[in-house]
Amino acid sequence: MSEETFDVVVAGGGPAGSTLASLVAMQGHRVLLLEKEVFPRYQIGESLLPSTVHGVCKMLGVTEELAAAKFPVKRGGTFRWGARPEPWTFSFAVSPRMTGPTSFAYQVERSRFDEILLNNAKRKGVTVREGCSVTEVVEEGERVTGLRYTDPEGVEHQVGARFVIDASGNKSRLHSSVGGTRDYSEFFRNLALFGYFENGKRLPEPYSGNILSVAFDSGWIWYIPLSDTLTSVGVVVRREMSEKIQGDREEAYKALIAECPLITEYLSDARRVTTGDYGELRVRKDYSYRQTAFWRPGMILVGDAACFVDPVFSSGVHLATYSALLAARSINSILAGDLDEDTALNEFEARYRREYGVFYEFLVAFYQMNQNEESYFWHAKQVTKNEHTEFESFVELVGGVSSGESALVASRIAEHSAEFAGAVDRMAAADDGDMVPLFKSQVVKQVMQEGGQVQMRAVLGEDAAPEEPVFPGGLVSSPDGMKWLPYRG
Ligand code: FAD
Incomplete structure (x- = not known):
């Protein structure tokens, strides 16, 4: 059995794995990615959000390649949902007349999209081995120190690494090695x-x-x-x-x-x-679950290996690529000697759980809306009488910037988001008994307000106030988005 060592070894070459591998290799670290299949391979999850296309994919440097692939442009969603018999449409732009350069996403054949990201990882210096199936993690005491895998000839290998990443999706064989359990949602049992x-x-x-x-x-x-x-x-x-x-x-x-x-x-x-x-x-x-632990010393879960909510609203690839960005930032900071593992990975887990929680609550409310005419969207639409409905603004927020991440934001709706945050405040304060869970939720309220601030920063650029930590005493992202920095008020 041969043994090599890398800084990071990644199991799985879907959007989560290839994103994380690229962002770590771009900082000069040695990364091995092991993928069971030979690409292109089929995958479900075809409808993307703007945050992936204009945030993470921009950082990865694949914007032009995606444009050249001529994937259908997704300007938003059209729904026959809730009590209204007629279909209604939301646009990623606040209004159809105000289409900014980033107010769209793509509908992708995942075989092509995932291959673009994986080939890009190779170009960024990641060692990619396809047809290699990871079988188990290697542990030394508390720490995960490597992986075992089988190559296409059936030969077994062991590789050592400072960090082992499980990005092997919903069928992961490794996720339980991180500890805790995979908790299945009682609500999304579809x-x-x-x-x-x-x-x-x-x-x-x-x-x-x-x-x-x-x-x-x-x-x-x-x-x-x-x-x-x-x-x-x-x-x-x-x-x-x-x-x-x-x-x-x-x-x-x-x-x-x-x-x-x-x-x-x-x-x-x-x-x-x-x-x-x-x-x-x-x-x-059984696709709606979350692992109760997202990391342990030497091992991190990203993408579907960690959690997934539900196909409605296309959050899967967003959560996969966003979690990969958060984890890459933590790893880059630790490997550079800037932060200890606990500090860096607690920030990763807290932000990732919050993003998952926002989508979870939002989607529960969205399903409930199907049964309840007096639901929050219609309620929200009544709050301000202008053309830019809160619903559209909210969708922008969850579609790209709910994380409070400046790296994911480049849209031009700052002023409307701020207006929306104000409207949410007024609605939450009204407490009129009709409020649905979404707007009662502190986490969603907080995230929407931050989203407004962050978008304002994106518009104002260097004139904007410095980034605030998402959690008290927490970290902020470096200006290039590749690492964490302590907050210096
Ligand atoms: P994956 O894309 O699953 O990639 C994991 C990779 O790991 C695969 O390439 C696999 O071959 C590899 N692998 C697995 N085991 C091993 C191993 N042992 N060793 C090495 N490699 C391994 N999301 C959206 O954004 N939009 C949608 O419209 C959407 N629709 C969906 C519809 C349904 C019904 C479902 C169930 C999900 C949907 N999703 C959607 C979610 C989306 O499919 C996932 O969230 C997304 O693919 C997760 O990316 P990932 O990189 O974490 O995992």
Whole structure:
């Protein structure tokens, strides 16, 4: 058995793994990434948020490559959701007439997107080995000190590292080595059944690239345009309806789509793809969970290995790449000798948990909205009578900047976010009994206010006040976003 050593070894080459590996290698550290598959490989999770495209991907230096890939431009989301029968649209821009240069994301074929990020990691100096399956961590006392893996010839290897990263996704074999348990959500106990169509209809311009999400009796359906002709169509079914997916998957898929007139109409001239990577109907369940520990000495979880909420609102790749950025910052600071492991990784975990918590609460409220007409979005819309609804502003915030991260923000909506933060304050203070959990939540309120401040900084640049720590006594990011710095008031 051969043994090598690296500063960092990463299990998994999805968005979380390749982002973390690149951001650490860009600081001159030696990084090995082990990926079980040979890319390109299929993955679900096709609808992105602006924070990934304009924040993390910009830091990674792949902005032009993504533009050249000609992925459909996603300006926002269109929903048939809640009590209103007619579909409604939110835009990543505050208003459709105010489209800034960063107020869009992409709908991506993950095989292509993930390959772009992995190839970029190679260019950034990461040693990437595909077809290599990680089997277990190596421990010395309290500390994780390396990994064992099997190469494509079936030969076993052991590698040593200061840090071992589990970025191997929801099927991770390593996550339990970090300690704690994987806690499954009681609320999001849904199942997804998904496939692909050619020649589905498109929403009218300028929203032809939007994700269309349509609620119906058994759950909801996503309709994601992946090219001019290819569409990803996924049915998310509530757990108590799971018997509808038993038996013949093809029949179940057809029957569920038939329950939903809007999607049936969009697919009326379409043909289901039945061959190749997109030919299989796939099922996913038990995907909503979080590990109770995100790190231990020498080992860190990022992306789906650590947690995932739910497909609605496309937060998965955002949480994967954002957690990778936070972890890379911590590792870069520790390896440079700037911070001790506890300080750096507690900041990583606290920020990551907060971001996860915000999405979790937001998505619970979003699902509840489907059952309750007097829900907060409609309530929020009434608060200010201007064209820029709080809902749109809120979506901007969760779509890119809820983390309070200047590195992820480059949009032009600062003044509206500040206005929104004020509106949230007024709503929270009103305590009129109609308030739904979202706005009662301290964490969401706090994050939205910070989001407003952060966006203001993005607009004002050097004229803005210095970044405040997210937690009292906590750290702030370095100006280039690659490390943590102590806050010096
Ligand atoms: P992954 O993308 O899973 O990458 C992990 C990598 O690790 C893989 O390449 C895998 O081959 C590799 N690996 C696994 N085991 C090993 C091993 N032992 N050794 C070495 N390598 C290994 N997110 C969105 O942003 N938008 C969406 O629209 C969306 N829709 C979704 C719909 C459904 C039904 C579900 C379940 C999820 C959806 N997601 C969505 C979430 C998204 O799929 C994930 O959050 C995202 O892929 C996580 O990225 P990751 O890098 O953590 O993991």
